[in-house]
Amino acid sequence: MTLLSVVLPVYKVQGYLRQCLDSLLEQSFTDFEIIAVDDCSPDHSGAILAEYAARDPRVRVVTSPENVGLGRARNLGLDHATGEYVWFVDSDDWLAQGALTAVADRLADTSCDVLIMGFDRVHGDGRVVTAGAGRVLAEAPETFTLAEWPRVLKVLHVAWNKVVRRELLTKIDFRFEQGWYEDVSFTFPVLAAAERISGLPRACVHYRQRRTGAITRTLGDRHFEIFDHWEHAFTMVDAYSAQAELLRPPLFSRMLWHYVSVLHNAERVPRGSRRRFFERIVEHYRRYRPAGGYEPPAQDALSYKFIERNSFRLFRALELATRVGKKARRFKRVSVRRARKVVNRVREGVYRGYYHLQLRGPVDDKLALYAAYWYRGVSCNPAAIAGKAAELAPDVRNVWVVGRSRVQSVPPGTDYVVAGSRQYYRALARARWLINNVNWPGWVVKRKGTTHVMTHHGTPLKMMGMDQADHLAAAKDQDFGAQMRRADRWDFSITANAHTTVAWERAYPCRYETLEVGYPRNDRLAAATPADVAAVRAKLGIAPTERVVLYTPTHREWLRPEQQVLDLDAFADRLGPDSVLLVRAHYFHVTAAQRAEARRGRIMNVSAYPVVEDLYLAADAMITDYSSAMFDYAVLDRPLVIFAPDWAAYRELRGAYFDLMELPPGAVATTFAELVDVFSTGAYSGDAAAGQRARFRERFCYLDDGGAAERVVRRVLLGSTGK
Numbered sequence: 001m002t003l004l005s006v007v008l009p010v011y012k013v014q015g016y017l018r019q020c021l022d023s024l025l026e027q028s029f030t031d032f033e034i035i036a037v038d039d040c041s042p043d044h045s046g047a048i049l050a051e052y053a054a055r056d057p058r059v060r061v062v063t064s065p066e067n068v069g070l071g072r073a074r075n076l077g078l079d080h081a082t083g084e085y086v087w088f089v090d091s092d093d094w095l096a097q098g099a100l101t102a103v104a105d106r107l108a109d110t111s112c113d114v115l116i117m118g119f120d121r122v123h124g125d126g127r128v129v130t131a132g133a134g135r136v137l138a139e140a141p142e143t144f145t146l147a148e149w150p151r152v153l154k155v156l157h158v159a160w161n162k163v164v165r166r167e168l169l170t171k172i173d174f175r176f177e178q179g180w181y182e183d184v185s186f187t188f189p190v191l192a193a194a195e196r197i198s199g200l201p202r203a204c205v206h207y208r209q210r211r212t213g214a215i216t217r218t219l220g221d222r223h224f225e226i227f228d229h230w231e232h233a234f235t236m237v238d239a240y241s242a243q244a245e246l247l248r249p250p251l252f253s254r255m256l257w258h259y260v261s262v263l264h265n266a267e268r269v270p271r272g273s274r275r276r277f278f279e280r281i282v283e284h285y286r287r288y289r290p291a292g293g294y295e296p297p298a299q300d301a302l303s304y305k306f307i308e309r310n311s312f313r314l315f316r317a318l319e320l321a322t323r324v325g326k327k328a329r330r331f332k333r334v335s336v337r338r339a340r341k342v343v344n345r346v347r348e349g350v351y352r353g354y355y356h357l358q359l360r361g362p363v364d365d366k367l368a369l370y371a372a373y374w375y376r377g378v379s380c381n382p383a384a385i386a387g388k389a390a391e392l393a394p395d396v397r398n399v400w401v402v403g404r405s406r407v408q409s410v411p412p413g414t415d416y417v418v419a420g421s422r423q424y425y426r427a428l429a430r431a432r433w434l435i436n437n438v439n440w441p442g443w444v445v446k447r448k449g450t451t452h453v454m455t456h457h458g459t460p461l462k463m464m465g466m467d468q469a470d471h472l473a474a475a476k477d478q479d480f481g482a483q484m485r486r487a488d489r490w491d492f493s494i495t496a497n498a499h500t501t502v503a504w505e506r507a508y509p510c511r512y513e514t515l516e517v518g519y520p521r522n523d524r525l526a527a528a529t530p531a532d533v534a535a536v537r538a539k540l541g542i543a544p545t546e547r548v549v550l551y552t553p554t555h556r557e558w559l560r561p562e563q564q565v566l567d568l569d570a571f572a573d574r575l576g577p578d579s580v581l582l583v584r585a586h587y588f589h590v591t592a593a594q595r596a597e598a599r600r601g602r603i604m605n606v607s608a609y610p611v612v613e614d615l616y617l618a619a620d621a622m623i624t625d626y627s628s629a630m631f632d633y634a635v636l637d638r639p640l641v642i643f644a645p646d647w648a649a650y651r652e653l654r655g656a657y658f659d660l661m662e663l664p665p666g667a668v669a670t671t672f673a674e675l676v677d678v679f680s681t682g683a684y685s686g687d688a689a690a691g692q693r694a695r696f697r698e699r700f701c702y703l704d705d706g707g708a709a710e711r712v713v714r715r716v717l718l719g720s721t722g723k
Contacts, residue, residue: 003104004032004163005083008091009073014043016092016208021052021059023206024089028570028672029100034059035077036091040067045091071176074159078169085115086166088159092208098567099204103163105569110143112198114190115163116155119205130203133161137199144198146191147243150250152199157187157254160205164190172240177232180215180222184229184258189236192247216268223268227280230255234288248290253297255288256281260303264319278312351425352443358429363449368398368717369431373438373457375403375419377610378411380437381455381494384520388709393717399427409610433717439486446489453716454490454512455520458628459500459700462554463655465507470655484510492716494519496631496708497700503657517711518703524613525635526706536617540582540604547579549679550619554627556650565625565645567672572602574676582606582615584629621684623675626650630665634697635704639685640666643675665696 006024010017024034036053038046038061046063053059062080064073074088085107089095099117106115118134133155141149155161159176168174172193177185191197215222237251238244259281262268269277285307296304306315368389370382378386378400386398400416401424402409410416417423432450434440437457446452463470465487466480490512495501496519504514534544542548553565572581585607606615616622616632621639624630626647630640642664650656661668666689669675678684714720 002031002033002083003085003107004100005077005081005086005166006032006034007074007077007081007086007088008034008036009039009070009077009088010036010045010049010091011039011041011067011070011073012043012045013041013091014045014048016094017045017048020089020091020094021048023094023097024100025052025056025058027095027097027100028567029104030058031104032058032100033081033083035080036061037073037077038063039069039073040064069178071178071182074176078166081166084166085163086169087163089205090160092210093160094206094208096202096204096206097564098569099202101567101570101573102200102202103204105573106198106200107163110196110198112143112196113165113168113194114197115200116152116197117161117163117200117204118202119156119161119207120203121209122206123209128206131156131207134201134203138201140199142198143196145195145243146197146241146250147246149197150247152191152197153188153250153254157258158183159186160207162187162190164194168194172236177229179225179228181226181229184226185232185236188233188251188254189240192237192241192244216265219267219270221270221273223262224273224277224280226259226262227284230258230284245291248288249292249294252288252290252294255284256296256304256307257300259284260300260307274316275312278307278315279310282307282310348420351420351422354422355425355429358426359445359447361430363432363447364397364430365432366395366397367427367431368396368433368435369401369427370398371401371436371438371440375401375406377402377406377409378414378416379521379610379612380457381520382435382437384523384709385435385453385455385712388520388523388713389717392710392713396433396717399431401427435716440489442482442486444489451491451716452489453492453494453712454487455494455712456500456504459496459519459631460503460507461626461628461630461656461658461660462650463507463657464503466509467503467507467655484508487512492712494708494712496522497703499657499700515712515715516703517715518705518708519632520709520712521613522632522635522704523706523709525616525632526704528617528636533617536614539614540606540618542580542618545578547575548582548619548621549575549579550582550584550615550622550633552584552622552624552627552629554625556646566623566643566675568603571672571675575602575679577602580604582619584609584612584615626654626656626660631700634665634693635701637693637697639689640664640693640696641675641678641684641689642666642668643670644668645670645672663696663699664692666690666693 008020021034036049036059038049049059049061053061060080062076064076068076078086103115103117116137118137119131121129121131123129136151136154140152146152168190172189174186174190176182234251237247241247263274263277263281303315303318306318368386370386372378372380372382389396389398398415400410400414401419402416403419407418417427428434428440428444433453434450435453435455437455439454465483469480487508487510490510493504493508493512493514495504495514495516498516501514501516537544537548551566551568568581568583575581579602581603583603583605609615612629616636619638621641622629622633623641623643625643630642633640642660644660647661647670667678667684669678683689
């Protein structure tokens with residue numbers, strides 16, 4: 001039996017249907033069928049369905065003889081479903097990558113009757129808002145009944161965030177009712193009848209917030225249909241749940257919340273119908289109030305009291321007062337933000353004045369100022385140089401600039417100033433050496449007698465600097481004049497190899513001296529011992545017997561941060577039980593939730609781990625796409641795999657200094673199946689891959705011998721010109 005039947009009602013969704021179908025059919029999990037119900041859609045949706053059905057046997061199209069509406073279209077799809085489970089997906093939404101694998105794994109682990117999933121809301125302007133459902137579900141027991149954990153009622157009561165055992169729907173003879181709010185009379189009876197419910201906190205559905213067409217933004221009396229669905233929900237709960245009386249209080253609470261939310265929404269109930277809607281609320285309040293009484297939430301106590309008294313006048317007065325209060329609080333928040341902006345501008349102006357005053361003072365010949373990744377912490381090439389400087393030039397004081405939010409990550413004993421502080425401006429004005437892997441702010445003055453060192457933070461594959469002028473679609477900073485003015489401050493540019501030297505000469509045509517000495521951050525990799533590797537793996541909690549694969553995808557300007565090109569859950573499953581998949585997102589995408597690494601099964605999120613070199617040492621193999629991490633990891637001479645499903649698009653949009661497909665550092669995969677095959681067959685570590693890696697290392701890693709930082713310190717801080 002097919003595991004999953006996806007029932008897809010289709011009506012006037014021609015603009016969204018392909019994205020929905022693609023998000024299903026491109027999943028790595030394949031044990032599912034799509035029952036697409038064409039509800040006599042008057043647009044091109046029917047033709048799109050026919051096209052997909054012709055090329056993929058998993059898509060079956062059922063055509064309704066007439067337009068029957070969402071609920072009955074779902075019923076028609078349910079009648080044709082053959083899967084063990086059913087998922088009613090809306091055809092204007094789409095699934096997150098890896099959603100089906102995650103769902104299938106959770107079903108296998110729990111044997112639940114109903115699986116409730118997390119989701120996010122995607123707005124037309126590109127904003128993605130993570131729903132609170134994920135936080136609620138993360139706190140749920142592994143399996144539960146509605147009576148055991150009624151908090152699940154706080155998760156949005158829709159059909160599309162639930163996968164239901166088909167046998168359960170048959171047992172209660174379930175049919176969707178007609179009209180708006182049909183999800184009410186689905187969700188609550190199904191949850192009440194289920195003997196095993198489970199939650200999946202991850203966002204599996206991208207819930208499209210449509211500007212037009214959604215009932216939540218449609219004014220009219222059809223919103224009165226909500227009462228019919230709640231009546232039907234209570235009737236079914238009474239009929240199919242042995243714990244109906246126990247469920248009455250939480251269901252009653254949710255019903256009231258739902259009614260009041262609809263009434264408060266000015267885009268739903270017309271002004272002339274509001275009193276009548278309120279009277280229906282009162283009717284249901286009296287009919288479904290629990291026999292043992294009801295204690296409303298504190299924030300709703302007053303409005304519910306007016307419902308109990310059937311006083312629309314007082315309810316309306318409270319509503320208006322609440323609205324005025326919200327506006328006042330919003331005005332206050334806006335005023336506070338504006339005041340803070342003014343204060344910050346004034347403070348910055350004062351500090352800038354202080355900075356220019358400090359520029360008149362003497363240069364501190366013993367001060368070296370370091371920074372990395374826009375003040376994100378102590379790392380990369382500057383950290384390696386600072387470490388070697390402490391050894392070879394002990395009379396030089398090494399000071400770091402770190403952002404206020406990163407102070408806790410500064411290694412003990414490290415001297416630092418906080419970006420934006422008075423000490424920060426003084427150090428910028430007085431330092432003899434300024435060493436960074438990105439540019440200092442544009443207002444920083446290049447003083448006579450000071451030395452600016454640009455260490456960079458990667459060997460370039462993608463176009464940079466002036467070379468981006470031919471690839472503007474992916475150029476975040478298109479002020480190339482300002483880029484060059486910042487580069488004009490460089491005295492030294494550190495490169496890892498001749499390839500990088502040549503690329504920077506064209507990308508940054510400025511008057512600096514190139515130090516082609518290898519990358520200082522790779523010294524540790526070149527000198528690493530088995531004991532170093534063992535220590536790092538122990539620190540990460542990885543067993544000596546586990547195979548570690550590190551995945552380091554690069555940033556793609558045209559994709560949202562939450563979009564992935566690799567289904568991580570499915571790939572981790574294919575690696576096998578003796579493997580650990582370390583996932584390192586690009587630093588542009590590290591969120592607050594990723595500040596601490598967390599292991600989930602065979603996947604460990606190390607996106608916020610502070611020392612990337614630790615991860616290189618721990619890994620037995622690396623998968624990347626176009627990240628400069630490949631050049632660093634190659635120093636270890638360990639297996640590297642390129643996963644390049646969109647190389648042609650990346651090269652066209654971002655530009656590249658060489659064809660990665662012609663000179664890869666190891667095996668290449670362009671599809672998920674190829675990637676799985678590379679590992680399952682051992683090709684990732686075979687002779688052919690080793691030969692490709694040797695050619696790659698010969699071109700890019702020949703200077704990484706463990707002495708790059710020393711060469712920089714002797715030339716820059718000690719003034720040596722010898723080779």
